[in-house]
Amino acid sequence: MNMSQRCQSLVLLVVSAISVGGCQKEESIEIDVSASVTAPERTVIAWVDAERIANADAEPENWLVHGRTNSEQRFSPLQQVNDATVNDLGLAWYVDLDTDRGQEATPIIVDGVMYSTSAWSKLQAVDAQTGVLKWQYDPEVPGIWNVRACCGVQNRGAAVWKGRVYFATLDGRLIALDAATGDLVWEVLTTDQAQSYTITGAPRIADGNIVIGNGGAEYGVRGYVTAYDLDTGEQAWRFYTVPGNPADGFEDATQEMAAATWTGEWWVDGGGGTAWDSFAYDPELNLLYIGTGNGSPWSRAIRSPGGGDNLFLASIVALNAASGEYVWHYQTVPGDTWDYTAVQHMVLADLEIDGEQRQVIMQAPKNGFYYVIDRVSGELISAENIMPVNWATHIDLESGRPVEVDGARYDETLATKKISPGAGGAHNWQPMSYSPLTGLVYIPAKQQPFIYRLNTEYERRSIGFNHGVNNWDPFDEVAELAPEFGADDQGHLLAWDPIAQEEVWRVSHSVSENGGVLSTAGNLVFQGNADGKLAAYTADSGQKLWSTNTQTGVLAPPVTYAVDGEQYVAVVVGWGAVFANASGALLNPEGDKRNISRILAYKIGGTAELPPIPVAAALPLPPADFGSESQIQAGAALYARNCLICHGAGAASGGVLPDLRHSPMSGEPSAFAQVVLEGVLEDNGMVSFAEVINADETEAIRAYVVRQANQ
Ligand code: CA
Numbered sequence: 001m002n003m004s005q006r007c008q009s010l011v012l013l014v015v016s017a018i019s020v021g022g023c024q025k026e027e028s029i030e031i032d033v034s035a036s037v038t039a040p041e042r043t044v045i046a047w048v049d050a051e052r053i054a055n056a057d058a059e060p061e062n063w064l065v066h067g068r069t070n071s072e073q074r075f076s077p078l079q080q081v082n083d084a085t086v087n088d089l090g091l092a093w094y095v096d097l098d099t100d101r102g103q104e105a106t107p108i109i110v111d112g113v114m115y116s117t118s119a120w121s122k123l124q125a126v127d128a129q130t131g132v133l134k135w136q137y138d139p140e141v142p143g144i145w146n147v148r149a150c151c152g153v154q155n156r157g158a159a160v161w162k163g164r165v166y167f168a169t170l171d172g173r174l175i176a177l178d179a180a181t182g183d184l185v186w187e188v189l190t191t192d193q194a195q196s197y198t199i200t201g202a203p204r205i206a207d208g209n210i211v212i213g214n215g216g217a218e219y220g221v222r223g224y225v226t227a228y229d230l231d232t233g234e235q236a237w238r239f240y241t242v243p244g245n246p247a248d249g250f251e252d253a254t255q256e257m258a259a260a261t262w263t264g265e266w267w268v269d270g271g272g273g274t275a276w277d278s279f280a281y282d283p284e285l286n287l288l289y290i291g292t293g294n295g296s297p298w299s300r301a302i303r304s305p306g307g308g309d310n311l312f313l314a315s316i317v318a319l320n321a322a323s324g325e326y327v328w329h330y331q332t333v334p335g336d337t338w339d340y341t342a343v344q345h346m347v348l349a350d351l352e353i354d355g356e357q358r359q360v361i362m363q364a365p366k367n368g369f370y371y372v373i374d375r376v377s378g379e380l381i382s383a384e385n386i387m388p389v390n391w392a393t394h395i396d397l398e399s400g401r402p403v404e405v406d407g408a409r410y411d412e413t414l415a416t417k418k419i420s421p422g423a424g425g426a427h428n429w430q431p432m433s434y435s436p437l438t439g440l441v442y443i444p445a446k447q448q449p450f451i452y453r454l455n456t457e458y459e460r461r462s463i464g465f466n467h468g469v470n471n472w473d474p475f476d477e478v479a480e481l482a483p484e485f486g487a488d489d490q491g492h493l494l495a496w497d498p499i500a501q502e503e504v505w506r507v508s509h510s511v512s513e514n515g516g517v518l519s520t521a522g523n524l525v526f527q528g529n530a531d532g533k534l535a536a537y538t539a540d541s542g543q544k545l546w547s548t549n550t551q552t553g554v555l556a557p558p559v560t561y562a563v564d565g566e567q568y569v570a571v572v573v574g575w576g577a578v579f580a581n582a583s584g585a586l587l588n589p590e591g592d593k594r595n596i597s598r599i600l601a602y603k604i605g606g607t608a609e610l611p612p613i614p615v616a617a618a619l620p621l622p623p624a625d626f627g628s629e630s631q632i633q634a635g636a637a638l639y640a641r642n643c644l645i646c647h648g649a650g651a652a653s654g655g656v657l658p659d660l661r662h663s664p665m666s667g668e669p670s671a672f673a674q675v676v677l678e679g680v681l682e683d684n685g686m687v688s689f690a691e692v693i694n695a696d697e698t699e700a701i702r703a704y705v706v707r708q709a710n711q
C-alpha cells in the first residue's frame with residue numbers, strides 16, 4: 001500500500017484528528033538513506049524504520065511493533081469496528097498452526113502482511129487479508145528444551161525492521177530473516193546452552209539495536225539483557241540483572257553496587273532476575289526499560305541467607321539504550337521470596353497528576369500492586385493493590401518500599417503459608433492495554449493464591465524445575481490448603497483508573513488464567529478467555545457486546561489492523577502454558593479443555609466458519625491398581641517434585657499434555673521406564689529423568705499415577 005492509499009483508508013477508519021494530522025505530513029515518514037542495509041526503498045516488503053515507528057499513530061492500519069507503538073499501550077485508533085458495529089463482527093479467515101502447545105504471540109502487521117510466532121519458536125508470514133500462509137520458518141528447537149522451560153514452549157512474537165523479521169528461540173538463539181522470503185539472514189546464540197536459559201519473549205528495537213532477554217530463574221541461571229546490531233547481529237552491549245561471583249570481578253560499578261545488596265554465595269544458584277518478557281523504549285529519553293524476574297531459587301533464605309534487597313530482582317531498570325548503562329531502577333519487591341517477578345507488561349503514558357503533566361511508566365507486576373512511576377527519574381508516584389494482597393499492607397510512598405505483613409516470609413518462619421497473590425501473580429505476562437481516550441488501563445487480573453513452604457532439602461540439580469519451595473504432594477500438609485486454592489481461583493478483566501488508583505469496572509471469568517487485552521477508539525476492549533471465548537466489551541462501562549467461540553482457550557492478546565479499508569481483529573489462540581499444565585483438574589474439572597492452535601481474524605460481515613471441534617477418542621480404561629501404600633506415597637512426592645509442573649496436580653491433565661492416568665504406558669512398566677529413564681519421547685519434550693530418578697522411584701511414580709486413575 002502506498003502513502004496515498006494508506007491515507008484514503010485512514011479517512012475511512014480512524015479518528016479524524018489523528019489520521020488527517022498524520023497524513024498531511026506525508027514527508028514525515030522518510031526513507032532512512034543513511035542505513036547500511038541496501039535498497040532502502042519503501043517498496044521493500046516490511047520496510048519499517050525508527051521514523052515510521054515513531055509515527056505509528058499516522059498509520060493505524062499497521063501494528064508495527066509489539067505493543068503497536070513504542071508506548072506499548074496496545075490501544076488502536078481504528079474505529080470501523082466500534083460499539084455500534086461490533087455485533088456484525090464475523091470470522092474473516094483462520095490459519096491452522098502446526099503445534100499443539102500454548103500460544104502467546106502478538107502478531108506484527110506491516111502493509112498487509114502478518115508476522116507471528118507459535119510454540120516451539122516457529123515464525124509465520126501470513127497474508128493479513130486472506131489468511132494465506134506465505135512462508136513459515138522452523139528453527140528446529142530440540143525437544144530437550146521443553147524440560148528447561150518453567151512454563152512451556154511458548155513464544156510471544158517478533159520484531160520487524162527494514163525488510164527483516166527478528167525473533168528468538170526457546171534454545172537461546174536470536175534470528176534475523178528476510179521478510180519477503182523467510183530466508184535466514186543471520187543467527188546468533190545469546191545464551192550458554194550448557195545452562196537452562198530459555199527465551200519465550202519478543203525482541204524489541206531500541207536505538208539501532210535489537211534487544212533480547214531470557215528466562216531460567218527456576219533453573220539456576222543469572223539473568224541478563226543483550227543488544228545486538230540489527231544489520232550484523234554483532235553484540236552491542238549486555239546488562240546483567242543480578243551480580244555474579246565477586247571473585248570473577250564485577251563487569252562495572254553498577255554490578256558492584258548491586259552485589260552489596262546480596263549475602264552468602266548467591267552466584268552458585270545463578271541469582272535469577274531474568275528479563276523474560278517486558279521491555280519499553282522511550283526514544284526521546286533514549287531510555288530502555290526492562291522488567292526483571294524473581295530470584296533463583298525463589299527463597300531468599302536459601303539464595304541470600306543474610307538478607308538484603310537483592311538488586312535487581314523484581315525491578316524496573318532504566319538503561320541508556322545506546323550503551324546499556326544503568327540509569328535508574330525501581331524495585332517492586334526488595335528481597336523477593338515469592339516468585340514476584342516484575343517482568344510484566346510496562347506501559348508509557350503522559351498523565352496529568354496533581355495538576356502536573358508527568359511522563360510515567362506503569363506496571364502491574366505479579367505482586368498485586370499497580371505502580372505509576374516517573375519514567376524520567378524513577379520516582380514512585382503512586383501504588384495501590386488491584387487484587388487481594390496478604391504479603392504487604394501497602395506501599396510506602398516515602399521510601400517506595402512495601403510494608404510487609406509479619407509471617408509472609410514463609411522461608412523465615414518455616415511455616416506453610418497461603419499467600420495472595422501467588423506465584424502466578426495478580427497479573428502475569430498477558431498484556432494489559434491503556435486507552436488515552438478513556439484514561440483507563442485494562443488489566444487481565446487474577447486471584448490465584450499459592451501455598452508456600454520452604455523445601456528444607458533444597459539442593460542444586462542438573463535437571464528440572466527447582467525453586468526451593470515444596471509442590472503439591474498430595475500426602476503432605478501443603479495439600480490440606482489446596483481445596484481453598486481452587487475456591488479462590490478467579491480471573492477478572494479490570495478497568496483501572498491509574499490516576500485515581502481505583503477500579504472503575506470489572507468483568508469476572510470462570511478461572512484465573514485468561515488472555516491479554518486490546519483497547520480501541522471504537523470504545524471497545526477485546527479479550528479472550530480460558531473457556532474458549534473472544535469477547536468485546538465497551539471500554540467506558542464494561543458492557544459485553546459481542547462474543548465468539550474460539551474452540552480453545554485464549555492466552556494471547558488480540559491485535560487490530562486494516563487492509564483495503566477493512567478493519568480486522570486478530571488473535572492467536574491455543575490453550576496451554578504452565579498454569580493449564582500444572583493445575584491439572586483444578587482448571588479442567590470437566591475434562592473439556594483442549595488445544596487447537598490457530599490464528600483467527602475477524603472483520604465486519606466476515607462469514608468464514610471454523611471446522612467442527614474434533615470428537616475426542618474415548619479414553620482407554622485405566623490399568624489395574626498396584627503397589628503398596630508406602631510406594632504410592634513415595635510416588636506421589638516424586639511426582640509432585642518432578643512431573644507435576646507439566647503433567648498436572650493429581651496426575652490429571654489440564655487438557656494440553658497427555659493424561660497419564662489413561663496412557664497405555666502407565667499400565668506397562670517397561671514402556672513407562674523407557675519414557676522416564678531412557679527418554680524415548682525426547683523429541684516431544686519428554687527427556688530422560690535418569691539423572692534424578694532411579695528405576696524403583698520410576699515404578700513408584702507409576703503406582704501413584706495408576707492409583708489416581710482408579711480413584
Ligand atoms: Ca518465575
